[in-house]
Amino acid sequence: MIPVIALLMIQTASTPHCKVELIAENTAIAPGESARIGVRVTMDDGWHIYWKNPGDSGIPTKINWNLPKGWKVSDMKWPTPQAIEADGFTSFGYEKSVLFMTRIVAPKDAKIGSNIPISADMEFLICKESCLPGNAKLSTFLKVGDAALIKPTKWAEEFESTALYLPRSTANWNLSAENIHNIIILSGQHPDYVQLGEVKFFGEDPGAFDNSLHLPAVSRSAGIFTLNIPVSPYASKPPTRIKGVLTGFGTHSYEINVPITN
Amino acid sequence: MKVQITIAAISAIMIASVVVAQRAPAAVAIGKPAPNFSAPAASGKTISLNDYKGKWVVMEWNNKDCPIVVRHYNSGSMQATQKWATEKGVVWLSVCSSAPGKQGHVDADGANEMLKAKGATVSQYLLDPQGEIGRMYGARTTPHMFVINPAGETVYMGAIDDSPNASAANTSKARNYVREALTLGMAGKPIEVATSQPYGCGVKY
Numbered sequence: 471m472i473p474v475i476a477l478l479m480i481q482t483a484s485t486p487h488c489k490v491e492l493i494a495e496n497t498a499i500a501p502g503e504s505a506r507i508g509v510r511v512t513m514d515d516g517w518h519i520y521w522k523n524p525g526d527s528g529i530p531t532k533i534n535w536n537l538p539k540g541w542k543v544s545d546m547k548w549p550t551p552q553a554i555e556a557d558g559f560t561s562f563g564y565e566k567s568v569l570f571m572t573r574i575v576a577p578k579d580a581k582i583g584s585n586i587p588i589s590a591d592m593e594f595l596i597c598k599e600s601c602l603p604g605n606a607k608l609s610t611f612l613k614v615g616d617a618a619l620i621k622p623t624k625w626a627e628e629f630e631s632t633a634l635y636l637p638r639s640t641a642n643w644n645l646s647a648e649n650i651h652n653i654i655i656l657s658g659q660h661p662d663y664v665q666l667g668e669v670k671f672f673g674e675d676p677g678a679f680d681n682s683l684h685l686p687a688v689s690r691s692a693g694i695f696t697l698n699i700p701v702s703p704y705a706s707k708p709p710t711r712i713k714g715v716l717t718g719f720g721t722h723s724y725e726i727n728v729p730i731t732n
Numbered sequence: 733m734k735v736q737i738t739i740a741a742i743s744a745i746m747i748a749s750v751v752v753a754q755r756a757p758a759a760v761a762i763g764k765p766a767p768n769f770s771a772p773a774a775s776g777k778t779i780s781l782n783d784y785k786g787k788w789v790v791m792e793w794n795n796k797d798c799p800i801v802v803r804h805y806n807s808g809s810m811q812a813t814q815k816w817a818t819e820k821g822v823v824w825l826s827v828c829s830s831a832p833g834k835q836g837h838v839d840a841d842g843a844n845e846m847l848k849a850k851g852a853t854v855s856q857y858l859l860d861p862q863g864e865i866g867r868m869y870g871a872r873t874t875p876h877m878f879v880i881n882p883a884g885e886t887v888y889m890g891a892i893d894d895s896p897n898a899s900a901a902n903t904s905k906a907r908n909y910v911r912e913a914l915t916l917g918m919a920g921k922p923i924e925v926a927t928s929q930p931y932g933c934g935v936k937y
Contacts, residue, residue, distance in 0.1 A: 527873045527934035529800065529898045557937040559872045593898045595799060600835035601933035603799035603898050677890070677929025703761065703870075704890055704927045 483606040487514040487598070492590055492608035493569075495629040496622055498615030499586075502578040506629050508571035509533055509590055509608065511564070516598045518563045521551035523674055523714075525681040526559035529595040533570055536589045540577035547571050547636055550715055550723040551672055553683045560681045562672050569632045576614060585611035637715045637725035647712045647730045652701040654679070654712055654730060660693035660719050669697060669718035677704040679712070687718070708732075760869050760889060762926045766880045769865045771827075774843035774857040779825070786882045788822045788918065790910060792854070792892075793829065793866065795836025795874040796846045798933035803899065804875060804892060805850050813892075813911055814853045822914060827858040829866030834936035836874065837861060863937040873932035879913045888913035890928035 483490060488511050495506040511519060520528035535543045549569065551562040580586070589609035596604050645658040656671075669687040673679035680700040688696040697716075701709060712730055717723045759767045766789075770780040781789065792810075795801055804810040814824050830837040838846060843857045860866055869878060879888035888909060895906035913923045 523929075524896075524931065527930075527932060529896050529931055532897070556934055559934060561934065595898050595933070597933060599936065601798055601800075603802075605899065676896070676931075677927070702929070704929045706925055706927050 483608070485596075485604050485606050486602045487517040487596055488512060488519070488604065490592060490604075490606045490608065492588075492610050493625045493628075494610070494612060494623055495626050496620045498613040498620045499574070499576045499580075500617035500620060501576055501580040501582065501614060503617065504573050504575045505612075506571050506573050506633075507588065507612070508569045508625075508629065508632075509592055510567065510569045510625070510628070511594075512567045513565060513596065514598075516565075517596050518554050518561075518565045518598070519568070519594045519596050519604070521562040521564070521672065522548050523562055523672070523676045524595075525554075525562040528561045528563060528597065531570070531594040532592065534591045535572065535574075536591070537574060538586055538588075540579075541586065541588075542575040544573045544575075547633075549632055550635065550637055550717060553670060553672075560683055562681070569628055571629060571632060574612075580614045582614050582616055584614045586614060588612055635722065637723045640716075640724045640726050643724075643726075645726060645728045647728045649701070649708060649730050649732050652708070654699040654701065654709070656697040656699055656712060656726070656728065658695060660695070663693045664720045666695060667718040667720075669695065669716060671697060671699050671714055671716055673699075673712070673714040675709070675713060677702050677706065678709045679705075679714070760878065760886050762887065762889065763885055765884050766878065766886045767868050769868060771858045771860055771865055772840075774838075774840040774847070774859060776840065777856070779856050779858060781880070781884070784823045784880075785884055788817075788820075788882060788914060789880040790817055790822055790824045790914070791869070791878040791880070792824065792826045793871045793874045793876040793935060794826045794857070795828065795830050795933055795936060796838065797836045798874045799898060800932035801836075801874050803897075805852070808851075809906075809908075810875070810892070811851050811853065813908060816911065817914060818853050818855060820914070820918070823856075824854045825856050825858055826852070826854045827860050827865055827871070829860040829863045829871060830936040831863065832861055835933070836936060863935070866935050866937060871935050873930040874935060875932055876930040876935070877910050879910060879917065881917055887917055887923055888926055889930075890925075891930045894928070896931035 491510045499505040522530050554561045592606045594604045643658040648655045666689045670683040713727045768781045773779045875892045881887045893906035893908045916923045
């Protein structure tokens with residue numbers, strides 16, 4: 471069996487201070503089945519690229535996938551970003567390395583033994599003290615194979631660990647949000663008691679909330695918390711929902727999407 | 733329990749207010765007077781905002797080497813907006829708050845050379861290497877735009893347009909918030925989008 475990754479080609483790329491690779495979890499994909507593929511970015515020390523909301527500065531990293539007719543690609547999973555602070559401003563992004571992964575689905579009539587061209591066009595801004603533009607057109611072939619013969623690639627573990635640390639659901643947190651004089655009071659309860667670390671909120675909608683992450687968290691008992699998240703002075707109208715990612719509750723991060731009452 | 737929650741929430745709001753105040757000292761807010769400053773310009777003049785009372789003023793934070801600024805100048809869209817605005821009598825102030833040795837820092841000669849090479853028609857290019865005007869306005873990206881009305885009030889602050897892209901691909905289709913604010917403002921109409929999250933390189937203070 472030909473490993474998919476052996477066929478990796480980079481057609482055109484301008485990727486200063488980083489390496490960009492198109493990788494797959496498995497050596498092949500079976501007809502009608504799904505598989506994870508992704509773009510992996512490895513950055514030089516001190517350089518960073520940006521989350522979907524880049525925060526106080528930056529540009530969202532963009533990846534467009536191109537697959538043949540009949541093949542489907544799901545929305546990209548954004549790993550939890552980190553705060554990058556400079557000059558009193560806070561941006562949201564990634565340092566060192568990040569895997570932007572997505573799931574593709576092969577059509578039921580995909581022919582076993584065929585090689586399917588897939589490509590990803592990527593655009594980003596990479597900054598340390600200075601900022602530089604980056605772009606890459608990545609392409610590879612995915613082998614359609616018999617399910618029994620598919621093996622994990624050397625990247626499989628990285629797909630697993632990235633998936634493990636993707637933001638988790640807060641469906642049973644009893645979250646509520648109230649707008650009091652342009653400060654969103656977000657309350658809830660972590661279902662397992664956790665000692666609150668420094669709780670950080672990464673707002674998803676650009677310009678909706680203050681990007682400052684040093685939020686006072688009031689932990690009262692048994693995982694109950696209240697967070698105060700200021701509305702951004704750049705918000706064009708009062709937000710009606712608060713969406714984003716929370717960190718500081720143990721090792722995992724959590725996704726929130728809560729309506730705001732006045 | 734309800735009472736406890738309220739007390740916790742109020743005390744937390746007070747803490748939050750302090751945090752916000754520490755972080756965002758910028759005095760700029762929509763409908764409030766834009767803070768005055770006095771700064772040297774590449775033209776050799778000293779420029780004060782108060783000199784332009786009675787006129788519409790645009791402020792554009794600039795770092796000539798920032799890829800996002802480069803995109804807006806290489807496509808010609810920034811110069812087109814400058815030309816369109818200044819022909820209507822708008823005062824266009826570009827500001828460079830890059831510190832010496834950092835990306836985009838220019839002296840007067842460097843600024844004039846760049847403006848000529850790019851065909852930019854700014855009214856003045858302000859040199860702010862200490863970042864004083866930048867911090868006063870809370871400028872955080874290049875570009876970062878402010879529109880000030882003839883009464884001296886800020887009426888728009890934020891991005892140049894709704895297209896936070898690294899490449900020029902979508903520039904022509906973008907909704908230019910500065911043109912829109914000036915057009916509506918000059919017609920005496922309310923400005924629909926008065927704020928938006930600025931995008932681009934962080935200002936190199």
